[in-house]
Amino acid sequence: MAVIEIDGLHKRYGDTIAVRDVSFAVDEGEIFGILGRNGAGKTTTVECLAGLRRPDAGMVRALGLDPQQDRSALRQVLGIQLQASKIAERLRVREALDLFASFYDKPADIDELLRLLDLEEKQHTQFRRLSGGQQQRLSIALALIGNPRVAVLDELTTGLDPRARRDTWEMIERVRASGVTIVLVTHFMAEAQRLCDRIAVIDAGSVVAIDSPAGLVARVDTGQHLSFRPSTRFDLAMLTELPEVHDAREDDGQILVTGGTELVQAVTAVLARNHIVAHELRVDQADLDDAFVELTGHRFDS
Numbered sequence: 001m002a003v004i005e006i007d008g009l010h011k012r013y014g015d016t017i018a019v020r021d022v023s024f025a026v027d028e029g030e031i032f033g034i035l036g037r038n039g040a041g042k043t044t045t046v047e048c049l050a051g052l053r054r055p056d057a058g059m060v061r062a063l064g065l066d067p068q069q070d071r072s073a074l075r076q077v078l079g080i081q082l083q084a085s086k087i088a089e090r091l092r093v094r095e096a097l098d099l100f101a102s103f104y105d106k107p108a109d110i111d112e113l114l115r116l117l118d119l120e121e122k123q124h125t126q127f128r129r130l131s132g133g134q135q136q137r138l139s140i141a142l143a144l145i146g147n148p149r150v151a152v153l154d155e156l157t158t159g160l161d162p163r164a165r166r167d168t169w170e171m172i173e174r175v176r177a178s179g180v181t182i183v184l185v186t187h188f189m190a191e192a193q194r195l196c197d198r199i200a201v202i203d204a205g206s207v208v209a210i211d212s213p214a215g216l217v218a219r220v221d222t223g224q225h226l227s228f229r230p231s232t233r234f235d236l237a238m239l240t241e242l243p244e245v246h247d248a249r250e251d252d253g254q255i256l257v258t259g260g261t262e263l264v265q266a267v268t269a270v271l272a273r274n275h276i277v278a279h280e281l282r283v284d285q286a287d288l289d290d291a292f293v294e295l296t297g298h299r300f301d302s
């Protein structure tokens with residue numbers, strides 16, 4: 001069942017078209033990624049979804065509610081953690097949660113939330129004394145304080161070190177396991193790949209593809225690429241006559257082979273039969289980065 005439906009959304013700021021004809025639906029229980037470079041229109045899209053911006057055209061529904069008409073009802077069921085959300089520096093973790101809980105009819109249990117986001121030990125610490133990762137986790141907790149059915153998280157790991165980023169990803173998986181549908185705005189490939197069930201790739205205000213991470217990669221998958229240094233020289237025909245091999249060449253003592261899905265097995269078998277050892281063997285496959293380049297026509301530069 002779709003909990004979010006966006007159809008033909010348009011939004012411009014003066015001469016800048018931030019979002020053009022964006023459509024997608026998010027199913028209950030999924031982690032849905034909105035992936036794009038800086039300025040692609042991701043934040044504008046989720047701001048329209050949360051009722052913070054009025055669309056110029058298009059239909060937006062969250063849990064059946066119109067974000068413009070039913071704003072206060074929507075606030076009770078949709079939690080949003082926005083990029084710029086700033087919490088008063090001296091507010092302690094528990095005080096912030098108490099304060100935000102007072103805005104909701106049926107707030108979440110604060111102790112449970114502290115446990116879920118691993119903030120129990122920090123509950124009496126002021127916001128300014130938290131690490132970047134802890135501040136980020138508090139802002140996720142605040143997005144969840146109203147017990148929402150859907151949480152929108154915008155650039156949640158920007159500025160975090162790799163360890164804190166991985167910890168935050170684990171938290172998000174726990175939040176989903178607790179039954180919350182998550183819309184995740186990100187410009188990190190690894191984050192989208194690791195967390196999302198499906199991803200809408202947005203470029204210059206438009207959706208260019210919607211699919212699972214594996215589905216996006218499969219669209220550009222050109223087969224496997226293999227490279228190795230052979231223990232002895234050999235005739236490349238040994239490889240090129242294999243049906244699995246599309247191309248094989250030598251470059252400065254290194255053999256580069258491309259081919260279909262059974263490439264590795266076929267090549268290693270023929271090498272073994274001929275008593276050739278493959279040193280520095282590497283296998284490369286297309287990843288989300290390649291898919292992004294193919295879909296948008298440019299590198300992911302941010």
Ligand SMILES: Nc1ncnc2c1ncn2[C@@H]1O[C@H](COP(=O)(O)OP(=O)(O)OP(=O)(O)O)[C@@H](O)[C@H]1O
Binds near residue numbers: 018036037038040045
């Ligand atoms: N309040 C505003 N006034 C004018 N232009 C804006 C405003 N907000 C965003 N824009 C422009 O609209 C476009 C889309 O911006 P948006 O913030 O939605 O993109 P984004 O994908 O979320 O990027 P980022 O990750 O950098 O926030 C950009 O060209 C941006 O400069």
